[in-house]
Amino acid sequence: MKNITEKQFLEQYSSEQYKKPSVAVDLVLFTIDGDELKCALIKRSEHPFKNMLSLPGVFVGINESLDDAVRRGIKTKAGLKDIYFEQLYTWGEVDRDPRMRIISVSYLALVPIEKLETTAALYPYEEIQKAELAFDHKKIVEYARERIKNKANYSDIAFKFLPEEFTLPQLQKIYEILLDKPLYKANFRKKIEPYIEDTGKMTSGNAHRPSKLYKRNEAII
Amino acid sequence: MKNITEKQFLEQYSSEQYKKPSVAVDLVLFTIDGDELKCALIKRSEHPFKNMLSLPGVFVGINESLDDAVRRGIKTKAGLKDIYFEQLYTWGEVDRDPRMRIISVSYLALVPIEKLETTAALYPYEEIQKAELAFDHKKIVEYARERIKNKANYSDIAFKFLPEEFTLPQLQKIYEILLDKPLYKANFRKKIEPYIEDTGKMTSGNAHRPSKLYKRNEAII
C-alpha cells in the first residue's frame, strides 16, 4: 500500500489477480432428546471426507448477511424457521478445507425436540466425541458444547430447548444435561424462581403427581 | 444445488460469475494509560468516512490464516509483536462498507502501555463513545468494551495490561477501570491472592510506603 491511494488499492484488490477466500456459515444445531444432547449432522456424499459426518453449512451470498445465510441454512438443511441461534466463532486456518480456502463462521442453533418433526439426522454428542468428523467440524462441535455449558450458568439458553410451557422437572433435566451434573431439586427451584412464571396449568395423565406448568418470565433477564 | 454434484457446484462457485465477499480483520487494540482505557484508532485519509476515525485493519490474504492476518495487522499498524489477542465477533451486514462487500472478523488486542512507545494514536474510550466512527466501527469498539468488562470477572485479561511484575494497587486500578467501579482493597486482595505470586521485590522512591511486587501465578487459571 505504499505510494498508491486506498482507492487504487481497492481497485487492484477487487481485480482478478487478488484471490479471495470463500465464506461459509456452518451450523451446530443442538436439541435435547430424552436424556441426551444431540446434534444435527449430514453424511457427506462426495470427496473429500466422503461418507463422513459433517456440519450443515451454506456459502454466504454476495448480497446476503451472515444472519440471513444462517436462516437460509436452517431452513434448507433442517426445514426450520424462527429458532434461536447465535454466532460462535470464525475458523480461518488456511488448510481447513483441502479443496479451496474457506473461512467458516460457525453458529450455534438450539431447538426444542418437539419442533423437529423433520428429517434432520441427529447424533448424540457423546458419540460424536468418539467419532471422527469431516474437516475441522469436530473441533467446532466441541467448541459449541463448551459454549452452552458455560452459558447455562448465566443465561437463559436452557429455555431454548423447551416449548413455551414446561414443568420444573423438565427444565431441571435440561440444566443437568447441559451442565453434565446432577442438581438438587430444592436449590434449583430457589435459583430459577425469579426467571419463571406460573401459568396456573398442570400436567395430567402421567400416572403420578402432576406438576405445575411454567413459562419463561420475559421481564427478567 | 439441484441435479448437480457438489464438485460441479464448487467449480461453478469458484468461477467468475460467483462473486465472493472480501474478508478483513479489524483490531480493537486497548491499553490503559493512567486512569483511562484507551483504544488505537486511525484517521481515514480517503472517502468514504474521510477524516473520521476507524479501527486498524487488514485484508486477509488467500494464504494467510485469520490469526496470521491479525499478527500482521498488529505489526504493521501498531509496530507490535507478541501481544495478547483474541477473536471477538464477525460482522457481516451487507452494507457495512459502502464500497464493496466486506466481512470483518474483529479481534480484541490488549497491551501494557509500557510496550507502546510507538506512534499508535490512542483515544480514550469515553471520548470514542461520544464520537462517531467510520463504518460500524463504533459498535465493534463497544462490543469489545463489553467483552473485557465481562471477562475481567472470570479470566486473567486484567494482567494483559500490566508488565510481568506489578504491584497490587496497580492491578486493582486496572480492575477498577475495566469494571468501571471502585473496589475495596481488602476484598480485592483476598480474591486475587490465589492468582498472584510474591516476587520478594519492592517498589521504591515513591515518596510513600513502598509496595510489594507480584507476578502472575501461572500455575493457577
Added chain:
DNA sequence: ACAATAGTGTCTGTGAGACAGTATCGA
C-alpha cells in the same frame, strides 16, 4: 395402601461486601 414423582423447610459453610483498623515509607 403403595409406588413414584412433585414440591418444600432448614441447616451449614463460603465468599462477597463493607468498614475500621495498623504499617511503613519520604519529607
Added chain:
DNA sequence: TCGATACTGTCTCACAGACACTATTGT
C-alpha cells in the same frame, strides 16, 4: 511528626450446597 500510601482483621449478609421432609397423583 505528619501526610500519604500500603496493607490487614473482622463483621454481616446472601446464597449455593446438602439433606430430610411433606404432598399428590394413578393403580
